[in-house]
Amino acid sequence: MQTVDGSIHTPHYIDDEYYQKLVSDFSGWRRADREVTDPVFRDSCRRFLDLEARFLDEIRLEDWLKLYAPNCVYWVPSSAEGGDPRKEVSISFDDRRRLEDRIFRLSTGAAWSQRPTSRTVRLISNIEVYATDQLEIVMVRSNFQTTEFRAGETRLWSGRYSHRLRDVGNEFEILVKQVNLINYDQNLRNPSIIL
Amino acid sequence: MWQGERDVTKPENTSPAVEAAGPIFDYEMMIQEDKVHQRLYTEPGIFREELTRIFGAVWVYLAHESQVPEKDNFVTSRMGLRPLIIVRDSQGDIRALYNRCTHRGSTICRQSSGSAKSFQCPYHGWSYFNSGKLSGVPWPEGYACDFSDAKYNLAQVPRVASFRGFIFGTLNLDAPSLGDYLGPVREPINDWLDRHPGGKVKFSSANRLKYMGNWKLAYDNSADGYHVLFSHRSLLAMENRHHEDERKGMSFYKGSPDGAPMYVKYYPNGHHFKDKRPNIENRPGALWEIEGTFPGMEHYEALFRERYGVKADRALDLASSEPVNINVFPNLHILGNHVQVTQPISYNETDTTWYGTAVVDDDGELSGAVDDINTIRMRTQEAFPNFGEVDDLANFEQIQAGLAAEEDEWVYMHRGLGIKDRITEEDGVFTAPATDEVFMREYMKVYKNLMTSTPNIAITREV
Ligand code: FES
Numbered sequence: 001m002q003t004v005d006g007s008i009h010t011p012h013y014i015d016d017e018y019y020q021k022l023v024s025d026f027s028g029w030r031r032a033d034r035e036v037t038d039p040v041f042r043d044s045c046r047r048f049l050d051l052e053a054r055f056l057d058e059i060r061l062e063d064w065l066k067l068y069a070p071n072c073v074y075w076v077p078s079s080a081e082g083g084d085p086r087k088e089v090s091i092s093f094d095d096r097r098r099l100e101d102r103i104f105r106l107s108t109g110a111a112w113s114q115r116p117t118s119r120t121v122r123l124i125s126n127i128e129v130y131a132t133d134q135l136e137i138v139m140v141r142s143n144f145q146t147t148e149f150r151a152g153e154t155r156l157w158s159g160r161y162s163h164r165l166r167d168v169g170n171e172f173e174i175l176v177k178q179v180n181l182i183n184y185d186q187n188l189r190n191p192s193i194i195l
Numbered sequence: 196m197w198q199g200e201r202d203v204t205k206p207e208n209t210s211p212a213v214e215a216a217g218p219i220f221d222y223e224m225m226i227q228e229d230k231v232h233q234r235l236y237t238e239p240g241i242f243r244e245e246l247t248r249i250f251g252a253v254w255v256y257l258a259h260e261s262q263v264p265e266k267d268n269f270v271t272s273r274m275g276l277r278p279l280i281i282v283r284d285s286q287g288d289i290r291a292l293y294n295r296c297t298h299r300g301s302t303i304c305r306q307s308s309g310s311a312k313s314f315q316c317p318y319h320g321w322s323y324f325n326s327g328k329l330s331g332v333p334w335p336e337g338y339a340c341d342f343s344d345a346k347y348n349l350a351q352v353p354r355v356a357s358f359r360g361f362i363f364g365t366l367n368l369d370a371p372s373l374g375d376y377l378g379p380v381r382e383p384i385n386d387w388l389d390r391h392p393g394g395k396v397k398f399s400s401a402n403r404l405k406y407m408g409n410w411k412l413a414y415d416n417s418a419d420g421y422h423v424l425f426s427h428r429s430l431l432a433m434e435n436r437h438h439e440d441e442r443k444g445m446s447f448y449k450g451s452p453d454g455a456p457m458y459v460k461y462y463p464n465g466h467h468f469k470d471k472r473p474n475i476e477n478r479p480g481a482l483w484e485i486e487g488t489f490p491g492m493e494h495y496e497a498l499f500r501e502r503y504g505v506k507a508d509r510a511l512d513l514a515s516s517e518p519v520n521i522n523v524f525p526n527l528h529i530l531g532n533h534v535q536v537t538q539p540i541s542y543n544e545t546d547t548t549w550y551g552t553a554v555v556d557d558d559g560e561l562s563g564a565v566d567d568i569n570t571i572r573m574r575t576q577e578a579f580p581n582f583g584e585v586d587d588l589a590n591f592e593q594i595q596a597g598l599a600a601e602e603d604e605w606v607y608m609h610r611g612l613g614i615k616d617r618i619t620e621e622d623g624v625f626t627a628p629a630t631d632e633v634f635m636r637e638y639m640k641v642y643k644n645l646m647t648s649t650p651n652i653a654i655t656r657e658v
């Protein structure tokens with residue numbers, strides 16, 4: 001794995017306004033009247049999530065990060081649906097710079113929790129797509145199951161993803177990925193892979 | 196603030212099986228001046244004895260008062276493996292009830308926290324007030340007994356007390372008072388609290404981790420300055436990649452850490468303390484300057500400087516990690532802004548829960564900055580569990596794996612031993628350079644003493 005070069009100094013977009021919008025974007029968005037049922041569009045969302053999963057499984061982390069917007073957030077809450085991250089510590093709450101740091105750390109060769117590196121296979125299913133107030137932005141809900149093999153043992157991570165995606169022509173970029181583990185409130189063994 | 200130890204009413208002495216059997220392990224042989232035996236970490240029978248002779252004998256940390264702020268609030272906990280409900284009862288007294296129905300033994304409370312005036316056992320419906328007293332059983336006409344007999348009330352930890360919000364309990368009627376048990380480790384705890392307005396913090400959510408290894412591996416590590424540069428190499432590199440001066444985080448371990456002003460202290464009864472504060476100038480803003488980057492850092496710093504002027508540095512320091520590790524035997528660690536609790540599960544499985552803490556500003560000392568301080572503080576607290584602790588835990592698991600080599604018996608803890616003028620001692624308090632292992636050697640002496648003694652264990656019940 002190579003280190004991430006360039007764009008280390010990204011704009012510092014995490015402020016109170018950002019948090020407020022994040023909290024409101026992630027509450028009450030799964031409305032039946034907003035579900036996008038067009039199979040072609042839904043399939044394009046599914047293919048995009050599959051691509052993200054493949055980059056993670058192949059540990060192509062720089063390619064993976066390219067799927068994310070410059071002002072993105074990767075968020076694994078420690079509460080059921082992710083309350084207000086201003087009041088809670090999260091399992092992970094990474095802005096773009098912290099994601100770059102995360103990838104950098106894994107590339108040092110001294111991140112012992114990932115030496116040996118985990119091998120993973122991700123399954124994503126039950127995809128639902130919802131429209132938002134902004135035409136080019138959709139919310140995608142899915143179920144995931146990630147099988148992790150590391151140091152002689154096989155373990156399972158399960159939960160739901162909520163992706164906030166911006167449609168940029170014939171592809172998407174990830175604005176926010178929220179990962180709701182089914183065991184978010186339990187003690188987790190070696191949570192060092194990117195979910 | 197509730198502080199007292201309640202009077203013990205009619206303690207019932209108990210005789211756990213291991214006490215009846217007597218000691219079968221040779222702790223004298225296994226704990227020596229410079230080394231301990233691998234079996235302390237790998238032997239299920241020793242773990243079984245620890246549940247009685249350590250977790251049944253000393254003051255064990257149970258919960259924080261901010262988790263049960265109101266009457267009828269409860270949070271579940273454990274003392275060793277004993278399931279407990281820590282409740283602020285309807286009178287306002289804090290109790291540690293056994294989460295164990297007196298009928299046939301089921302747990303009665305299966306929720307990790309909440310509010311309840313009473314608990315009903317899901318199995319046959321026996322109900323208890325949150326004082327532990329039995330309030331009723333279904334179809335009592337089917338019983339010939341007198342249910343006002345105290346033996347039907349929930350068992351409780353006979354001695355419960357709190358020190359500045361930290362609630363402890365012990366089953367041992369012969370244990371000293373909590374104050375005497377803690378002794379001088381109260382000084383760094385006082386300092387840690389007193390940097391906050393009102394001298395207190397409240398718990399927020401937690402980073403919850405687990406490792407497949409013995410609980411003592413975490414206690415051995417908790418004041419260990421020797422591992423930092425190696426086990427946390429990737430974290431140090433990460434924290435300093437944006438900064439040319441390379442002073443972020445635990446960078447003061449680079450070069451010769453034993454020559455740095457920081458030190459390790461061992462206190463009586465197994466407690467210890469790594470104090471890294473002397474590495475940093477004692478002025479507002481000095482802590483903030485070594486804080487690693489986190490989401491929102493630049494925005495909030497600019498906001499604080501604009502809004503709070505000369506008070507900005509103090510506010511930013513409150514969001515920064517305090518460079519101390521305060522370790523209270525056997526299961527409480529106060530480090531950075533975290534309260535870390537070690538929960539043994541078995542001889543080779545341990546949960547380590549990193550409670551985030553938040554600032555409370557009842558008197559408006561911080562001119563309204565408290566919410567923004569906590570916003571930053573949530574992010575700074577996520578860094579170490581994500582990028583530091585996971586590597587330590589991987590290393591603990593690899594110690595556990597290595598110790599399966601059973602003929603290679605010894606684990607060495609002799610760094611600093613026998614070097615003239617390196618370690619000073621006064622009234623049982625040892626002070627040594629940062630990477631010294633004196634704190635492990637000394638706590639293991641306390642451990643040996645406990646493992647070869649018989650605690651005067653009792654439970655109590657409401658009458
Ligand atoms: S075990 Fe609780 S009522 Fe029977």
Ligand SMILES: [Fe+2]
Nearest residue numbers: 423426427587
């Ligand atoms: Fe460490």
